[in-house]
Amino acid sequence: xxxxxxxxxxxxxxxxxxxxxxxxxxxxxxxxxxxxxxxxxxxxxxxxxxxxxxxxxxxxxxxxxxxxxxxxxxxxxxxxxxxxxxxxxxxxxxxxxxxxxxxxxxxxxxxxxxxxxxxxxxxxxxxxxxxxxxxxxxxxxxxxxxxxxxxxxxxxxxxxxxxxxxxxxxxxxxxxxxxxxxxxxxxxxxxxxxxxxxxxxxxxxxxxxxxxxxxxxxxxxxxxxxxxxxxxxxxxxxxxxxxxxxxxxxxxxxxxxxxxxxxxxxxxxxxxxxxxxxxxxxxxxxxxxxxxxxxxxxxxxxxxxxxxxxxxxxxxxxxxxxxxxxxxxxxxxxxxxxxxxxxxxxxxxxxxxxxxxxxxxxxxxxxxxxxxxxxxxxxxxxxxxxxx
Numbered sequence: 001x002x003x004x005x006x007x008x009x010x011x012x013x014x015x016x017x018x019x020x021x022x023x024x025x026x027x028x029x030x031x032x033x034x035x036x037x038x039x040x041x042x043x044x045x046x047x048x049x050x051x052x053x054x055x056x057x058x059x060x061x062x063x064x065x066x067x068x069x070x071x072x073x074x075x076x077x078x079x080x081x082x083x084x085x086x087x088x089x090x091x092x093x094x095x096x097x098x099x100x101x102x103x104x105x106x107x108x109x110x111x112x113x114x115x116x117x118x119x120x121x122x123x124x125x126x127x128x129x130x131x132x133x134x135x136x137x138x139x140x141x142x143x144x145x146x147x148x149x150x151x152x153x154x155x156x157x158x159x160x161x162x163x164x165x166x167x168x169x170x171x172x173x174x175x176x177x178x179x180x181x182x183x184x185x186x187x188x189x190x191x192x193x194x195x196x197x198x199x200x201x202x203x204x205x206x207x208x209x210x211x212x213x214x215x216x217x218x219x220x221x222x223x224x225x226x227x228x229x230x231x232x233x234x235x236x237x238x239x240x241x242x243x244x245x246x247x248x249x250x251x252x253x254x255x256x257x258x259x260x261x262x263x264x265x266x267x268x269x270x271x272x273x274x275x276x277x278x279x280x281x282x283x284x285x286x287x288x289x290x291x292x293x294x295x296x297x298x299x300x301x302x303x304x305x306x307x308x309x310x311x312x313x314x315x316x317x318x319x320x321x322x323x324x325x326x327x328x329x330x331x332x333x334x335x336x337x338x339x340x341x342x343x344x345x346x347x348x349x350x351x352x353x354x355x356x357x358x359x360x361x362x363x364x365x366x367x368x369x370x371x372x373x374x375x376x377x378x379x380x381x382x383x384x385x386x387x388x
Contacts, residue, residue, distance in 0.1 A: 007305075027090075028315055035294050036308035043294040048232050051286040054198075055279055056224045060206060062217060116309030117177050120316040123172050125318050130168040134161060142338060162328065162341070168349060169324040173352070176317045184310040190245065190359050191219040191293035196313040197249045197352030199321035200345050203329050204256055205274035231287025239292055240367075243360035246353040248285025252278050253346040253353070260305055260333070260342055280342070290314075 035046045053060075064078040064085075073260035083330075124290035138161050142154070227248075234244050255277030257263055263271070293311060322329075328344055 002030065018182075019257055023286070027086075029312060030309045033308050037156050037309060044232055044236065044291050047294040048228060048287060050229070051283070051290045052204060052224070052228050053314045054286055056221065058275075059224065059279075060219065062188055073124050073283045115183070115350070116312055119176065121189065121349065123176050123316060123320055123321075127172050127324055130164070130171075131324070134164045137164075153207035156284070162344070165324055166344060169200075169321050169348070170351075172320050172324065176320075177312055178228045180310065180313050185258065186359050187293060188310045188313065191289055191311070191314045192317045193352055193355045193359065194249070194285060194289040196321045197349045197356075198282065198289075199318040199323075200325040200329055200347055201249070201252045201256075201278070201282060202276075202318070203326060204333070204345060205323040206255075206278040212292075213262050214271070216275070220275050220279050223276050224283045228281025228287040231284045232291050234284075234290035235288045239288075240364065244288040245285045245292075246356035246360070248277055248281040249349050249353040250282070250287065252281030252285065253349040255281065256346045256349075257342055264315075329363045336356065 031046065031050050035043055038046060061078045064081045068081065133279060138157055142157050177189050177192045180192040184220065188199070231244065255274050258271060258274035325345060325348070332342055332345060
């Protein structure tokens with residue numbers, strides 16, 4: 001909200017936000033470490049759990065809100081209750097894991113993965129520098145030297161503030177994608193590209209009104225579970241058929257405009273379909289992408305440290321893309337005079353889906369070329385040196 005409104009933020013708010021960011025980062029890093037340390041055959045389970053938490057978080061918030069007594073519903077935040085429940089479940093899981101691992105030899109974890117940390121720090125610094133430059137340009141050129149602000153100047157500054165965020169998100173995403181491809185191949189690059197598109201999609205999200213019928217909540221939950229289950233099966237048995245992560249992002253991008261006030265006024269019957277389509281697209285995209293990354297990135301990487309470092313590039317891209325496009329997402333959902341273009345975020349997400357399709361096509365072309373070379377080598381008769 002500070003990035004959108006430009007208001008000064010109190011120090012206590014900054015401290016609480018920093019502490020929350022550190023806590024979420026440590027929790028997410030621990031989950032990715034669990035994915036990297038798990039045996040390859042069982043990596044799909046923590047990966048699917050992480051994808052389910054990201055996709056169905058609004059449903060969990062609504063369930064917690066409905067479960068609170070009426071006298072606490074307004075005074076207690078559902079997010080606070082969710083955090084305490086997550087902490088309790090994490091402690092129980094840690095105790096069970098410790099008890100089970102007492103007599104089990106631990107696999108070698110290798111050395112720490114330093115390069116991904118440096119890459120993420122560089123991408124974060126680039127994002128911060130871009131946001132600061134944008135803020136300076138907007139403040140400097142919002143009014144003319146004589147203190148006046150004409151219509152053309154205002155429109156030009158607003159257009160720069162809008163499209164500079166899209167350009168910054170694209171540049172940071174391409175930088176992380178390039179390094180992921182250098183370090184982990186096409187699979188790591190697809191994981192980063194997916195998270196670049198999933199970041200603003202998760203921030204856009206879907207809303208389940210408190211007064212909505214329980215059938216709508218049930219339909220969204222069932223759709224999310226089915227999408228996540230199908231994504232896990234597709235990642236294991238049909239990953240080469242279609243780029244399912246791109247298909248999921250396209251579905252979510254198509255569903256975003258359905259939640260706007262303009263579409264709700266013109267097509268009220270389309271509004272209930274928006275959360276269903278978004279949870280279907282996100283479940284398919286994140287479930288397939290995280291499952292594929294956990295299974296396939298481990299092929300060129302034998303130790304836990306590098307694998308976890310490559311997996312961590314995805315959430316870094318997700319957070320940085322969501323942070324950069326936050327003003328665009330918030331203003332596109334508002335009804336005020338500073339409303340942003342409605343299709344900017346869906347077009348950005350669709351562009352990341354196109355990148356996923358290109359990476360999938362490149363992988364299939366390389367595999368086909370290798371098969372042709374192996375077949376040609378098998379048909380070529382060996383050369384007898386004695387004949388020469």
